[in-house]
Amino acid sequence: xxxxxxxxxxxxxxxxxxxxxxxxxxxxxxxxxxxxxxxxxxxxxxxxxxxxxxxxxxxxxxxxxxxxxxxxxxxxxxxxxxxxxxxxxxxxxxxxxxxxxxxxxxxxxxxxxxxxxxxxxxxxxxxxxxxxxxxxxxxxxxxxxxxxxxxxxxxxxxxxxxxxxxxxxxxxxxxxxxxxxxxxxxxxxxxxxxxxxxxxxxxxxxxxxxxxxxxxxxxxxxxxxxxxxxxxxxxxxxxxxxxxxxxxxxxxxxxxxxxxxxxxxxxxxxxxxxxxxxxxxxxxxxxxxxxxxxxxxxxxxxxxxxxxxxxxxxxxxxxxxxxxxxxxxxxxxxxxxxxxxxxxxxxxxxxxxxxxxxxxxxxxxxxxxxxxxxxxxxxxxxxxxxxxxxxxxxxxxxxxxxxxxxxxxxxxxxxxxxxxxxxxxxxxxxxxxxxxxxxxxxxxxxxxxxxxxxxxxxxxxxxxxxxxxxxxxxxxxxxxxxxxxxxxxxxxxxxxxxxxxxxxxxxxxxxxxxxxxxxxxxxxxxxxxxxxxxxxxxxxxxxxxxxxxxxxxxxxxxxxxxxxxxxxxxxxxxxxxxxxxxxxxxxxxxxxxxxxxxxxxxxxxxxxxxxxxxxxxxxxxxxxxxxxxxxxxxxxxxxxxxxxxxxxxxxxxxxxxxxxxxxxxxxxxxxxxxxxxxxxxxxxxxxxxxxxxxxxxxxxxxxxxxxxxxxxxxxxxxxxxxxxxxxxxxxxxxxxxxxxxxxxxxxxx
Amino acid sequence: xxxxxxxxxxxxxxxxxxxxxxxxxxxxxxxxxxxxxxxxxxxxxxxxxxxxxxxxxxxxxxxxxxxxxxxxxxxxxxxxxxxxxxxxxxxxxxxxxxxxxxxxxxxxxxxxxxxxxxxxxxxxxxxxxxxxxxxxxxxxxxxxxxxxxxxxxxxxxxxxxxxxxxxxxxxxxxxxxxxxxxxxxxxxxxxxxxxxxxxxxxxx
Numbered sequence: 001x002x003x004x005x006x007x008x009x010x011x012x013x014x015x016x017x018x019x020x021x022x023x024x025x026x027x028x029x030x031x032x033x034x035x036x037x038x039x040x041x042x043x044x045x046x047x048x049x050x051x052x053x054x055x056x057x058x059x060x061x062x063x064x065x066x067x068x069x070x071x072x073x074x075x076x077x078x079x080x081x082x083x084x085x086x087x088x089x090x091x092x093x094x095x096x097x098x099x100x101x102x103x104x105x106x107x108x109x110x111x112x113x114x115x116x117x118x119x120x121x122x123x124x125x126x127x128x129x130x131x132x133x134x135x136x137x138x139x140x141x142x143x144x145x146x147x148x149x150x151x152x153x154x155x156x157x158x159x160x161x162x163x164x165x166x167x168x169x170x171x172x173x174x175x176x177x178x179x180x181x182x183x184x185x186x187x188x189x190x191x192x193x194x195x196x197x198x199x200x201x202x203x204x205x206x207x208x209x210x211x212x213x214x215x216x217x218x219x220x221x222x223x224x225x226x227x228x229x230x231x232x233x234x235x236x237x238x239x240x241x242x243x244x245x246x247x248x249x250x251x252x253x254x255x256x257x258x259x260x261x262x263x264x265x266x267x268x269x270x271x272x273x274x275x276x277x278x279x280x281x282x283x284x285x286x287x288x289x290x291x292x293x294x295x296x297x298x299x300x301x302x303x304x305x306x307x308x309x310x311x312x313x314x315x316x317x318x319x320x321x322x323x324x325x326x327x328x329x330x331x332x333x334x335x336x337x338x339x340x341x342x343x344x345x346x347x348x349x350x351x352x353x354x355x356x357x358x359x360x361x362x363x364x365x366x367x368x369x370x371x372x373x374x375x376x377x378x379x380x381x382x383x384x385x386x387x388x389x390x391x392x393x394x395x396x397x398x399x400x401x402x403x404x405x406x407x408x409x410x411x412x413x414x415x416x417x418x419x420x421x422x423x424x425x426x427x428x429x430x431x432x433x434x435x436x437x438x439x440x441x442x443x444x445x446x447x448x449x450x451x452x453x454x455x456x457x458x459x460x461x462x463x464x465x466x467x468x469x470x471x472x473x474x475x476x477x478x479x480x481x482x483x484x485x486x487x488x489x490x491x492x493x494x495x496x497x498x499x500x501x502x503x504x505x506x507x508x509x510x511x512x513x514x515x516x517x518x519x520x521x522x523x524x525x526x527x528x529x530x531x532x533x534x535x536x537x538x539x540x541x542x543x544x545x546x547x548x549x550x551x552x553x554x555x556x557x558x559x560x561x562x563x564x565x566x567x568x569x570x571x572x573x574x575x576x577x578x579x580x581x582x583x584x585x586x587x588x589x590x591x592x593x594x595x596x597x598x599x600x601x602x603x604x605x606x607x608x609x610x611x612x613x614x615x616x617x618x619x620x621x622x623x624x625x626x627x628x629x630x631x632x633x634x635x636x637x638x639x640x641x642x643x644x645x646x647x648x649x650x651x652x653x654x655x656x657x658x659x660x661x662x663x664x665x666x667x668x669x670x671x672x673x674x675x676x677x678x679x680x681x682x683x684x685x686x687x688x689x690x691x692x693x694x695x696x697x698x699x700x701x702x703x704x705x706x707x708x709x710x711x712x713x714x715x716x717x718x719x720x721x722x723x724x725x726x727x728x729x730x731x732x733x734x735x736x737x738x739x740x741x742x743x744x745x746x747x748x749x
Numbered sequence: 750x751x752x753x754x755x756x757x758x759x760x761x762x763x764x765x766x767x768x769x770x771x772x773x774x775x776x777x778x779x780x781x782x783x784x785x786x787x788x789x790x791x792x793x794x795x796x797x798x799x800x801x802x803x804x805x806x807x808x809x810x811x812x813x814x815x816x817x818x819x820x821x822x823x824x825x826x827x828x829x830x831x832x833x834x835x836x837x838x839x840x841x842x843x844x845x846x847x848x849x850x851x852x853x854x855x856x857x858x859x860x861x862x863x864x865x866x867x868x869x870x871x872x873x874x875x876x877x878x879x880x881x882x883x884x885x886x887x888x889x890x891x892x893x894x895x896x897x898x899x900x901x902x903x904x905x906x907x908x909x910x911x912x913x914x915x916x917x918x919x920x921x922x923x924x925x926x927x928x929x930x931x932x933x934x935x936x937x938x939x940x941x942x943x944x945x946x947x948x949x950x951x952x953x
Contacts, residue, residue, distance in 0.1 A: 035772035035913035042768050042914055049937045061770050064796075064805040434951065623772045636787050637780040641773055648800075684800030 001183065002208070003562070004167045005176075005555040006473025007405065009193060011458040012146065012182035013339035013444065015428045018044050019180030022138060022145035024053040026077055026166060027152015027740065031061040032623045034186055037338075041065070051142070053135050055080060055127075056152060057618050057740075058648075058691050059684040068135050071686055073126040074616050075156055075572035075741035081165045082569070083121030084136040085172055086113040093140040095174025101488030102472060103171045104480070105558030108566045124569070124580060140173060144180035150188060152620075155740040157586055157600065160733035161567035168557050168567070176555070177459035177471075179429075187338035189626060190328070194336030197405060197445075198398070202244030202594065207402035209531070211241045218532045222401040224377035235267055243594050246735040248284055250274070251293035252596045263597045272298040277358060278325065280628020281310045282697040285737035287724040288673050291315075291700070303361055306630040307713045309697040312705050313721075322710070325358055326351035333391035334415050341430070341442025341454065342410055344419040359390060399450075403531050403549075406446020408539060409454070418442055430456045440468060448539045448549060459555075461493045465546050469493035474504045474551025480560065487552045497545040504551035505530050505538050514545040563587055563732055572741035573604045573729040574670055576616055576688065581605070587732050594735050603728060613670050613743035615653070616689035619722045629695030633715035645675075645699070645719025648682040648691040649746075657746055664749040667692070667725050669742070675720035676702040676749060690746065692722040694739075700724065758921025759835045760878060762909075763929060764808045768916035771796050771807035775908035775917055779811075779876070782907040783896025789860045791876040792908050809908070809917050811876035812837060812858035820850035820859065834921070836878045841894045844872040878919070879906035 002008035014037040017023065023041060030038045042065065044050040054066040055077070063069045072080055088094050089110055099106050122129040139145050147170050153162045167176075167183050175181035187193050199206040209215040220227035234240050245253050245266075253271035256264040264270070274297050281290055294300055294314035302308035303323040311320050329348040336342055351357055356364075366372040378397045379388035388394070392412035399410045418425075418441060424433050425441035432439045443454035448465075455468035463469030471487050479485055486501025502513050506529035511518060518526065518537075527533030530542075530549035542549045558565050571581045587600040624641045625632040632638045647665060659665045661681040667690070668674045676699075677692065685691050698705050698718025706714055729738030776792045785791060792811035798804035814837045821829035821837065828843035829850075848870060851859040862871040881898030884891035891898060899906060909919040918925045 031770040032772070035770055035774065038770055039768070039914040046767070046932055047935050047938055059800050059802055059805075061807070063802075064807070065767075065770065069802060623770075624777070637777045640780075640787050641777075682800045 001163055001167060001185070002475075003559045004164055004171075004557070005459060006475045006550065006553075007458060008196075009405075009458070010183070010185050010187070010339050011176065012179070012184055013341070013430060013456055014040050014184075015426075015430060016179055016182070016339075016457065017041055017146055017148075017184065018047065018428045020044050020050050020144060020146040021048055021180060022051055022053065022142035023148065024055070024135075024139050024145060025062060025066075025148040026055045026162075027154075028148050028150035028186055029056070029060040029062045029152075029620060030148065030150075030186055031065060033150065033188060033621050035623060037186070038062070051138055053139060055135075057616070057685075057689060058620070060620075061623070068131065068138065070125075070127045070131055070135060073124075073576075074618060074689070075158075075575065076125040076569070077153055077162050078158070078165050078567050078569040079116055079121050079124045080127065080132070081169050082113050082116035083118060083125070083132050084139070085109065085169060086116050086121075087118070087133060087136045088140050088172060089113055091140075094172045098174035098176075099172065101491040102176075102554055104483060104485055104554040104556045105566065106168075106172065109168055109172070109557050112566055112568070124577075143173060143175060144178045145170075145173065145175050146180060146182055146184055147175070148184050148186060150186045152740050154731075154734075155736055155738060157573050157729045157731055157738045157741075158564075158567075158570045159731040159736050159738075160562070161564055161570070164557075164559065165567040167555070171555055171557065177457065177461055179457055179460075182457065185338070188621075191335040191337075193338055193340060194334070194342075197336055197402075197407075202246060206398075207404045207407070209404060211243070213241070216240055219401070222378060222381075222534070223374070224381050225374045229374070239267060245271070245596070246594045247279070247281075248730060248735050248737045249594060249596045249598075251286070251289045254293035254296050255289065256596075262599065265592045265595050265597075274300045275303075276301065276308060276310060277303045277361070280308065280630055280697075282313060282721050283628035283694055283723065285723050285726045285739050286671070286728065287313065287697075287700070287721045288671075290723075303358065304630065305355065306634050306715075307709060309628060309630060312698060312708045313700060323361060324353065324355035325361060326355045330355070331357035331359070331391075334395050334410070334412075337442060339442075339444055339456070340405075341440070341444040342415050342418075343442055344412075344415040346419070359394075400534065403533060403539075406448045406452075406455075406539075406549075408536055409443055409447030409450050409452045410445070411450060414443065414450070430454075444468075446470070446548075446550075449536060449543055452543065461491060463493060464495035465493050465548050466495075466543055470548040470550075471501070471552030472555045473548075474502075474553035476553075476556060478503060480556075485553050485556070487554055492552050493546065493548065495546040498547055498552075501552050501554070502547065503553075505542060505547070505549050507533075507538075510538060510541065514541055514547060516541060516545060571604070572738060573600065574609045574613065574727045574741075574743040575604070576610045576614060576743060578608055578610045590732065593730070593732075596735075598730050598735070599728070600732070609670055609743055613668070613745045614688075615744050615746060617667070617669075617725065617727070617742045617744040618685070618689055618691045619694050619726060619739050620691060622693045622695060625693070625695035627695070628697060630697075630715065632695065633717040636716050639716035642693070643717050644678050645693070645696040645722075646678045646680040647746075648685050649679050650683065650685050650687040651681045652687040653690070653746075654679060654681060658748050659746070666747045666749060668745045668747065669725035670727055670744075671725075673724050674701055675699075675722070675724050677720050690744070692725075694722045697721045758923070760814060760920065761835070761922045761925055762811065762813055762878075763918040763925045764810070765916045765918065765929065765932070766806045766808050768914045769794070769807045769809055770914055770916070772913050774911045774913045775809050778907045778911035782879075782899075785874070785896070786862055788862060789874050791858075791860060791874065793857075809912075810856050810858075811908070812854075812878070813856055814876075814878055819853040819855070823849045823853040825849060830883070832880070836880045836900070838877055838880060838882055838895075839873065839875070840883045841872045841874075846870040846872050848873070879904070 017040040051067040053068040054063040055070045057074045118129045255261045291313045299319040301321045303325040305327045330351040332347040334342045366375040379393035395412040424436040430440040440454040440456045447454045489500045525535040526537045530538045571584045586604045624638045665679045696719030699720045726739040727742030779792045794809045796807040818837045828840045860874045879899035881891045882895035886901045909917045
């Protein structure tokens with residue numbers, strides 16, 4: 001996403017889906033995972049006659065509400081979308097004007113699409129050719145159409161290609177930058193967007209600033225700390241610029257050096273300590289590796305309102321600490337919703353018993369580690385205070401520093417005002433009424449200035465920049481292969497001083513591009529470019545000129561820095577179609593991928609996986625639980641709905657293995673791990689695949705761990721963790737685990 | 750409902766199958782609000798033809814507060830009473846746990862705790878449409894025996910209040926039918942850009 005048009009975030013909003021004329025959903029199950037948000041899908045269907053199209057390996061509750069359902073083989077989304085594009089291009093249903101003015105590199109996509117005639121797509125994806133034609137025709141002819149996805153599209157070894165393919169489909173149909181269109185990624189948990197924006201990531205600084213010396217210096221200054229001091233915190237200066245480990249592979253950092261483990265590049269040392277705040281690490285792939293790594297740490301700390309089952313699966317006896325953290329009701333501050341809008345939260349009760357709010361745990365930790373003053377210095381800068389006020393001053397600090405995604409307008413004062421007046425906003429457009437006129441609910445970013453409206457629909461050139469309009473971001477240079485990367489003539493947001501494409505704004509080009517003159521005073525205060533301009537002169541001048549500070553460029557279908565410049569189909573590492581693995585092999589093995597050497601082709605061709613593990617393994621969520629399920633299984637009413645771990649299995653498949661409905665069964669993975677679960681006959685899966693939910697823990701390979709919970713903390717329901725059998729396999733760009741396209745073998749108990 | 754001159758509304762439940770997604774928000778909200786024992790399900794969500802393409806649908810069921818309620822007809826101790834607004838309630842002090850009502854009910858609404866010696870059933874429990882029972886309104890005893898009395902407080906029953914897609918409707922029959930009629934009539938007419946009447950009242 002970010003590599004296609006500038007930002008990696010949902011482009012429209014849940015409410016905006018009510019404007020759609022067609023809805024296509026790849027690898028997402030909003031009826032289960034976003035039940036409240038799903039009302040907007042249903043309203044689009046009711047009021048707009050919008051058809052819902054679901055492409056999913058499993059007949060989900062969302063599919064039950066769909067008009068078209070394609071039961072796709074896991075890991076074949078790219079062939080499916082190329083199949084659609086091929087039909088679209090052949091029939092001339094693509095938006096030629098849009099592609100010409102606002103997209104770079106579509107010719108290469110057109111060429112590749114020709115390689116995907118319908119019969120071939122049907123063979124690879126397992127979807128009936130007629131159905132693909134019907135879906136394509138309907139989707140192409142009913143615009144605006146919205147494209148929805150979630151983990152079903154991303155959690156693959158080529159997930160980063162999947163998430164480029166979907167935008168390409170939307171660009172080809174001109175479905176971007178319009179109400180009712182867009183690429184709407186559904187964030188799976190509360191504040192995921194905010195956590196990413198604030199950099200719970202290992203490859204950037206907050207706000208997606210990179211790890212270059214320049215970015216570090218900008219932050220050192222903005223945080224009010226000495227750059228040299230920051231540098232001194234690293235073993236050697238060059239480690240400042242290197243990506244860290246990912247959540248999915250931290251365990252390699254502990255286990256490297258053991259036989260069969262991937263090598264790491266971590267300055268000659270393994271990881272020794274783990275600090276977990278509110279992350280259910282039993283819901284990450286390869287649970288047995290997670291356990292083994294926990295066993296080998298020097299110290300492990302878990303901060304959670306409930307007992308983190310990481311502490312349960314490990315056999316480590318000493319130096320495992322469980323800190324009681326408060327819940328979201330016991331603290332206050334802003335969170336960011338899936339549509340990039342902020343919402344202020346008020347503390348309902350003080351943290352109960354001995355628990356503490358997350359930030360207080362961090363502050364106490366920083367005091368003991370000796371950098372509390374540096375950690376909190378940035379909060380006092382704005383008003384030159386002696387003492388900071390939590391969380392308002394933290395929110396204002398974020399607003400002061402983060403220019404890249406336009407958080408300048410997100411002051412604590414404004415966000416509180418939105419929360420207090422949330423009845424004054426329209427549910428579909430987010431537009432404010434009465435005294436909130438001129439603002440959109442939660443000020444969806446980019447919110448360029450302290451009076452900006454917020455941007456409910458990204459890349460919408462039918463609005464002025466002041467009212468949330470913008471073109472695509474100029475992020476990838478001015479030209480490539482001799483072709484101009486700026487937007488075509490006349491495709492600037494309305495009311496713009498500059499009607500054509502223009503570059504991102506900096507100190508040197510601002511007068512020329514905006515066609516304005518700066519005063520000497522402004523010249524002396526202006527920052528080097530829009531991303532580091534703390535004076536905010538660039539953004540203010542841009543608003544006056546009706547122009548976006550980040551420029552107006554073309555989206556790119558071709559990412560020349562990636563292994564695959566345009567998305568190409570690559571079979572999952574563990575594919576049931578050995579014949580197709582030869583035609584569409586995975587990537588070459590990748591060295592030092594977030595510090596870990598990661599296997600692709602060598603794992604894929606290690607043996608004929610499909611022979612011994614002929615069944616596709618699909619994982620997903622249940623409506624009554626989220627994440628690792630720790631808090632949900634501790635609720636008796638939620639646990640009652642699904643008291644046991646189970647496996648959805650088609651009666652035909654079960655019959656072949658002699659497994660009866662409700663009987664226990666084994667699931668074996670290519671990694672040699674296994675889980676014992678209860679079979680549940682279901683027609684929602686086809687006979688070549690099984691489905692297991694991800695929310696259970698507390699049983700490991702048939703052994704109950706119930707005795708390991710501290711007294712009185714055992715949840716009402718425990719069960720095998722699905723991730724004990726999810727397969728090895730990680731995305732080529734992001735390291736996201738391939739949990740949605742693996743293999744397994746099953747057996748009677 | 751013998752004539753049109755009733756003073757009271759007729760309270761009804763309606764579950765819109767086009768909207769119900771089996772999220773169980775209603776049943777969990779019900780259990781939490783009334784602090785029910787785990788084995789009691791005043792409200793259940795069922796999915797019919799699960800996994801069968803084109804045939805699957807879900808709906809939420811509880812006591813439907815029937816006109817001519819069969820439970821009331823068969824009860825040997827006459828523990829049921831029907832309020833003027835149509836809500837069917839019962840008196841737990843009279844109930845003997847015989848479960849005749851369970852056999853009579855077409856919706857499986859009556860619930861029985863099953864923890865007595867020799868499998869004897871306790872007294873029956875069912876959905877009260879959040880209207881309590883015969884005890885003094887909002888008294889401790891009413892709360893203990895029947896759960897919250899939200900109707901007395903002017904609140905919507907908790908199941909419908911919590912429904913994520915507003916599939917489950919509750920209220921007087923006319924209002925329920927108005928909401929559903931509006932859904933049918935607005936079908937295919939696009940979205941409202943502002944609440945009805947807003948521009949007249951406050952300008953654009």
